[in-house]
Every structure is written in C-alpha cells, then in structure tokens.
Amino acid sequence: MGRYMGKYSRYMLWGIIFMVFIVIIIPLLTISFLEKNYTKVEIEKMGKTINVFDYQTNKLMTLDLEEYIVGVVAAEMPAVFDIEALKAQAVAARTYAYKRLLEPDPTIRQYHPLADVITNPAICQAWAGDDELKEKWGRLNYIKYKKKIVEAVEATKGQILLFEDKPIDPVYHASCGGLRTEDSGDVWKYSFPYLKSVPCSGHEDKHIRDTKTIPLRNIDVALGSDLEAIPAAKLQGAGINNYIKVVEKTKGGRIKTLNVNGKKFSGNEVRTKLGLKSTWFTWQIDNDKITFITRGYGHGVGMCQYGADGFAKQGKKYDDILKHYYQGVSIGKIPD
Helix, strand or coil: CHHHHHHHHHHHHHHHHHHHHHHHHHHHHHHHHHHHHHCCCCCCCCCCEEEEEECCCCEEEEEEHHHHHHHHHHHHCCCCCCHHHHHHHHHHHHHHHHHHHHCCCHHHHCCCCCCCEECCCCCCCCCCCHHHHHHHHCHHHHHHHHHHHHHHHHHCCCEEEEECCEECCCCEECECCCCECECHHHHCCCCCCCCCCCECCCCCCCCCCEEEEEEHHHHHHHHCCCHHHCCHHHHCHHHHHHCEEEEEECCCCCEEEEEECCEEEEHHHHHHHHCCCCCCEEEEEECCEEEEEECCECCCECEEHHHHHHHHHCCCCHHHHHHHHCCCCEEEECCC
C-alpha cells in the first residue's frame, strides 16, 4: 500500500510540474521572446533629436525624433484604431514636434530652458514610454500594439504637413461628435486657412453623449455669475434659459458665445472653466444644480481622432484623411 501511495505521489508531483510548465513557464518564455524581438523601436535614426521634458519626473530626455513620435501616437490615439488613422496621427504629431524645433514655445521653455516639448498634454502632446505602455496595455497587448504603432510611424517616416511650404499647427482633438469639426476662428482669436469647419465621418463613439452635474455655487465661483442669488422658483424648468442664453453659435453648431446671468463668455471659456468635454452642450436645472449634456470631446478644431478612425474604416488612406481635416495642405518631408 505504501509503495502504491509513493508511486501515486510521484505521478502527482510530475503532473503538477507539467502543469506549471504548461501554464506558467511556456507563456513567460513566449512573452520574453516576443518582447526581445518587438519592444525595441526599430526605426532608422533621422539624425534629428528632440529634447523632451518629462513633467512627472522633472527630467529632460533627448530622444530621436521618430522614437518620440512613437510615444506620442501611443499616448494620444487608441492603439485599436485602424492603421491608417494611426498613420495620420503620426504625421500630425511629427509636424507639431518639428514646428516646436523650428519655433520654441516660451511656455515649454519655462519648465526647462532646453526643452522643445513637454509630456504634459495640457501644454503639449502627450507622450508615454515603454514602462507606462506596459502598465496601460498589459504585457501581451503591449507587444501587439507597440508593433502596430511602430509600423504606422515607419510608414510615414519624416513626413510633415505643409501649407504654402511651411509646417502647419496640426491641432487635433478626440471627438467632434461625429458631424462637423470647428473653424479655428470660432474657437480662438486667430483663424487659420487650413483649420476650417469640415464634415466628419458620422462616427459614434463613447463621447457622443456625456453629462456633468455642477452645483450653482461652483458655477458662480468658476464664472462669477451669481446664479445662486436668483430665487429658486425663477430658475426651475425653462426659467433657467432666462439666465443662461446662447448668444451665438459656431459654423459647426457649437456654442460660440454664452450669456450667463448678464455676463458674456466664449463657449471655449465656459468649457474650460466648468471642465466640460466640449462646447456642444445643452443644460437642465435640478434644484440647486445644473446638468450639462455635451456631445464630443475637445475643442473640435483640426483632425478628429475618432473621425479619422471612422474614415479609415471606410477605406480612406491617411493622406486623404489629413487633407480632409487640414484644408489646402500638402505632405512633405523634413529636410535632411
């Protein structure tokens, strides 16, 4: 009996070892092999570097320009998007970075006198390194997505957007809401001929509808509007529209100017101060709170990222996508 049990125990032990090998060891070896082959950015050096200030570590990094673009595309656009959309993002991101090399941004230089760009997306383009991407995607998806993004960057190596032979300001945003982008002159002080309102791809994404409820007290602090002092009965239902009124809309249908209790604000100012996702919004009051219902995400100017993916899925190539969102541009190469 003891001999039988000993033999049985050995079988059990070997069975456990076999299962550990199949379930743990082989997958780990596979991941390690794939990482060894795909994690390095295999892009031929352009001979151009860019100084990147990492605002989270307060360190200045000097990266090859194409390597930097890989990190920007990975941080700025979902890796599940169509490869043609990722190519369009790579060209836009490269144009933005190259223009910063030609024309240093004083705001960025405040953080470091040698910085060309900063990784803070509120100031510049977002950027992510390998460690952050592994955490974001997981190790297996990291291998797949990194390879895909490198492919998009390599396919557009050195390409930038030009208007009258000069690099443009290739602004972009997450989602225009699916219908139209904005004219730059309706959002900012200056109008650019290549940043006009154009129809989008009709995409529907997670930003099609978003709500944000804000207490009147918080709105008053942000806008100096004194809405809380108005008798509650006057604000209820449609009465709120006597105190929050649309003065003017943009060509794209968003709010250009808003009157809040006698004070005028640009739609973009309201979006920023209240933390709304876009200037395409309506509102409803509920006692001492106002709920804003927005469509889209971002300022709405230039390339719509979800729209680019929508066009790509319809069969459009990256150059056609770019020339749609940036009117009258050509695609050139960074000079040697």
